[in-house]
Amino acid sequence: MQIRYALLLLGALPASVFAQQSMVGYSAANAAKERDVEANAINRPSPAVASAHSRELSKETHVAGTPAQARTRDYVIAQMKKWGIETEVRTYDVWMPHPVSVKASRVSPSPKEFALAEPPIAGDPTSSLAQYPTVNGYSGEGDVTADVVYVNYGLIEDYAQLDSMGISVKGKIAVARYGRSFRGIKAREAEKHGAVGLFIYSDPQDDGFVQGDVYPDGPMRNPNGVQRGSILNPDGDPSTPGYASTAGAPRLRPDQMEISHIPVIPIGYGNASELLKFLKGPGAPRGWQGGLAFHYHVGPGPVKARLAVKDDRATKAMKPIFDTFGFVRGTEFPDQFVMVGGHRDGWGPGAADNVSGTVSVLEAARSIAEEMKSGWRPKRTIVFATWDAEEWGLLGSTEYVEDDSLRLSKNAVAYLNQDVAAQGSRFSGGGSPSLRPTLRDIARLVPDPAGGTVYSQWRKASAVPDTAEPAMGDPGGGSDFAGFYNHLGIPIAEWGFGGAGGVYHSQYDSYTWMTKFGDPKFVYHTAAAKIGTAMLLRIADADVLPYDYVEYARTMRHYIAPIDKAIGEHHWTASTSALSASIDRLEREAQSFNAARDAALAKNAPKQTLERTNQALLQVERSLLRSQGLKTRSWFRNLIYVADENNGYANMVFPSVNEAIRANDASLTQSEIADLASRFDKAAQALADARTAVSQM
Numbered sequence: 001m002q003i004r005y006a007l008l009l010l011g012a013l014p015a016s017v018f019a020q021q022s023m024v025g026y027s028a029a030n031a032a033k034e035r036d037v038e039a040n041a042i043n044r045p046s047p048a049v050a051s052a053h054s055r056e057l058s059k060e061t062h063v064a065g066t067p068a069q070a071r072t073r074d075y076v077i078a079q080m081k082k083w084g085i086e087t088e089v090r091t092y093d094v095w096m097p098h099p100v101s102v103k104a105s106r107v108s109p110s111p112k113e114f115a116l117a118e119p120p121i122a123g124d125p126t127s128s129l130a131q132y133p134t135v136n137g138y139s140g141e142g143d144v145t146a147d148v149v150y151v152n153y154g155l156i157e158d159y160a161q162l163d164s165m166g167i168s169v170k171g172k173i174a175v176a177r178y179g180r181s182f183r184g185i186k187a188r189e190a191e192k193h194g195a196v197g198l199f200i201y202s203d204p205q206d207d208g209f210v211q212g213d214v215y216p217d218g219p220m221r222n223p224n225g226v227q228r229g230s231i232l233n234p235d236g237d238p239s240t241p242g243y244a245s246t247a248g249a250p251r252l253r254p255d256q257m258e259i260s261h262i263p264v265i266p267i268g269y270g271n272a273s274e275l276l277k278f279l280k281g282p283g284a285p286r287g288w289q290g291g292l293a294f295h296y297h298v299g300p301g302p303v304k305a306r307l308a309v310k311d312d313r314a315t316k317a318m319k320p321i322f323d324t325f326g327f328v329r330g331t332e333f334p335d336q337f338v339m340v341g342g343h344r345d346g347w348g349p350g351a352a353d354n355v356s357g358t359v360s361v362l363e364a365a366r367s368i369a370e371e372m373k374s375g376w377r378p379k380r381t382i383v384f385a386t387w388d389a390e391e392w393g394l395l396g397s398t399e400y401v402e403d404d405s406l407r408l409s410k411n412a413v414a415y416l417n418q419d420v421a422a423q424g425s426r427f428s429g430g431g432s433p434s435l436r437p438t439l440r441d442i443a444r445l446v447p448d449p450a451g452g453t454v455y456s457q458w459r460k461a462s463a464v465p466d467t468a469e470p471a472m473g474d475p476g477g478g479s480d481f482a483g484f485y486n487h488l489g490i491p492i493a494e495w496g497f498g499g500a501g502g503v504y505h506s507q508y509d510s511y512t513w514m515t516k517f518g519d520p521k522f523v524y525h526t527a528a529a530k531i532g533t534a535m536l537l538r539i540a541d542a543d544v545l546p547y548d549y550v551e552y553a554r555t556m557r558h559y560i561a562p563i564d565k566a567i568g569e570h571h572w573t574a575s576t577s578a579l580s581a582s583i584d585r586l587e588r589e590a591q592s593f594n595a596a597r598d599a600a601l602a603k604n605a606p607k608q609t610l611e612r613t614n615q616a617l618l619q620v621e622r623s624l625l626r627s628q629g630l631k632t633r634s635w636f637r638n639l640i641y642v643a644d645e646n647n648g649y650a651n652m653v654f655p656s657v658n659e660a661i662r663a664n665d666a667s668l669t670q671s672e673i674a675d676l677a678s679r680f681d682k683a684a685q686a687l688a689d690a691r692t693a694v695s696q697m
C-alpha cells in the first residue's frame with residue numbers, strides 16, 4: 001500500500017528527480033514492478049535484528065581456523081535455513097600456522113618483559129575473554145635479540161633515507177609504525193634490508209590520542225591497543241598459489257612459499273614507547289616524528305630488544321576454513337548470478353571488522369527471502385556469501401574463486417563486497433566504474449539515518465559542486481573482491497559507513513565499542529543492508545544488465561594524461577594515441593548501445609534478444625583481462641586497477657603500462673600501451689555485439 005502512494009506522489013516531483021528514478025536496463029512495465037519490490041524489501045532490514053546478529057557474532061574472538069570461527073559458520077547457515085534459503089558450505093584446507101608462544105622484551109637499558117595482551121576494560125565483557133596472541137599472521141618463527149632501529153613507516157623510501165644517513169637495519173630489529181602501506185610490505189622490506197625481526201606499532205598520531213579520546217573514554221586506540229593483521233603479500237593460501245586448496249591439490253613446501261622468514265609482531269604505543277624513548281643516534285628526519293611525547297631518534301641502539309615467536313607449523317599448520325553460501329534461484333536467467341559477500345573471520349570479537357559486513361549480508365538475505373513469500377522470484381540467481389580467513393590474506397574468497405573460476409567467468413554478473421559495512425556515519429562507495437551509476441541510484445533510494453537519502457548526506461559530506469558526483473573508490477586490493485575483480489574481471493562494487501578506526505584488529509573491536517561509538521543504534525548497519533538488498537535486486541531483475549560503459553570510458557580517459565606526462569619526463573618517443581583512440585571508440589560504442597537498448601526496452605524486446613544482449617555485455621570487462629596476467633604478478637589479470645606492489649593498499653591504474661614506466665623501460669611501455677589499446681578495442685567490439693543483439697527483435 002505504501003508504495004502505491006509513493007508512486008502517485010512521484011508524478012508531482014520535479015523532472016530532475018524523476019529522471020534520477022529512471023531504471024537503466026528495465027522496460028517501463030518491469031521498472032514499475034521493480035520499484036514495488038525494492039521499496040518493500042528495503043523496508044525490512046531492522047536495527048533490532050542487526051543488533052541481535054552483531055551481539056551473537058561478536059560474542060567471542062573468532063580467528064580463522066579456531067572452533068569459535070566454526071561456530072560463526074553454523075550461526076550463518078542456521079539463519080539462512082530458517083529463512084528458507086538453500087545453503088552450501090565449502091571447506092578448504094590451508095597452510096595457516098597459529099602461534100604457540102609470543103614474547104617480546106627490552107634487553108637494555110634496564111631489562112623489561114613486555115605485557116603483550118590487551119588488558120580487560122571494565123564494562124566491555126569480551127575484553128576479558130580469551131584473545132588471540134599479538135602476532136602478525138604469517139610471521140616467521142624465530143628468537144632474536146638485537147639493537148633496535150626506528151624505520152618510520154618502513155616504506156621503500158624510508159629505507160632509502162636510512163641508506164643516505166649511513167644507517168643499516170642489517171642484523172637489527174626494526175621498529176616500524178603502522179600506516180601508509182600494507183603491513184606485508186613493511187615486513188617484506190625489513191627482511192629484504194637484512195633486519196632479523198620487526199615490531200610494527202600503532203603510533204598515537206595515526207589512530208591514538210592525537211586523533212581523539214582513547215577507548216573506553218573515546219573510540220580511538222589506547223596505549224595497550226594492538227593492531228593484529230596478516231603480513232602475507234600474495235592473495236590466497238600460500239601453499240597453492242594460483243589454484244584452489246582442494247583435497248589432493250599439490251602443495252608447496254614452506255621453503256617454497258612467498259612468506260616472511262623473520263618474526264614480526266604488532267605492539268601498542270605503550271610498549272613501543274619503552275623502546276623508542278631510549279633510542280639514540282640521529283634525530284628523526286623530517287616527517288618521521290610521531291605522536292609520542294619525546295623527540296624520536298633512529299638508532300641503532302643503544303636499545304636492545306628480544307622478539308620470540310613460535311607457532312604450530314611443524315605439527316598442525318594445515319587448518320580447514322569454511323565459506324558459506326545461500327542461494328535464491330533466478331527464474332528467467334538462472335545460470336547468471338549476482339553475489340554479495342563479506343568475510344566472517346576477525347582478529348578479535350570483530351564487531352566492526354567484519355561482523356558489521358556479515359550482518360549486512362544476513363539482513364539482505366532475510367529481506368529478499370521474505371519477499372519470496374509473496375511469490376516473487378528474481379530473474380537471476382542471488383548468492384549470499386560469507387568468507388573465512390580473509391584476515392590472513394583473502395584466503396576463503398581466493399580459494400573459492402580459483403575453485404569455481406569457470407562458472408564465475410561465464411556467469412557472474414557482479415560481486416558486491418561488504419567489509420566493515422558500519423563503524424560510523426560517513427558513507428563511501430566504489431568499485432568498477434561500470435557499476436558506480438547503479439550504486440549512486442541506490443544511494444538515492446535508501447533513506448539515511450541522519451535524514452534525507454544516503455546520497456544527499458554523501459554529497460553534503462563530500463562537499464562537491466552541483467555539477468560533480470561525490471568521488472568513488474577504485475578497486476585496488478585488500479578485501480575479498482580481489483579474486484573476482486583482479487583475477488576474473490567481474491564487475492564489483494563496495495560500500496560502507498566509516499568513522500573512527502581506533503580499534504581496528506584489536507580485542508576492543510567489540511559489541512560494547514560499537515554500541516558506545518561506532519553505530520550505537522545499528523541504523524548504519526541497517527542502511528548498509530538496505531543498499532545491499534536494493535543493489536542485488538536491481539542487478540538481478542534487470543532486463544538488460546545495467547552496466548554503464550559511458551562512465552567507464554570517461555573514467556579511463558583520465559588515466560592517459562599521467563602516462564603522457566611520464567613519457568614526456570623520460571623524453572621517450574612512445575605515444576598514447578592508440579590507447580586514446582580505443583577509449584574514444586569504447587565511449588562511442590557505449591553511447592550507441594545505450595540508445596539501442598532503450599529503444600528495444602521501449603518495444604518489450606523478447607527474452608532471446610535480452611539473453612544474447614546480456615551475454616555480449618558480460619564480455620566487455622572480461623575483454624580487459626590478459627590471460628598471462630601482469631608481468632610482475634601473473635595471478636593479476638585485470639589490466640585496469642590493481643594494488644601497487646610497492647605499497648599493497650594504494651591503487652595503481654593501468655598497471656601493465658605504469659609498471660613498465662616504473663621499470664624505466666621505454667619499449668615495454670610502448671608495447672604495453674599497444675596491448676592495452678587492443679583490449680579496449682575488444683571491449684568496444686563486445687559492446688558493438690551487444691548493440692547488434694539488442695537491435696534484433
Ligand SMILES: [Zn+2]
Pocket residue numbers: 343353354390419420
Ligand atoms: Zn575486514
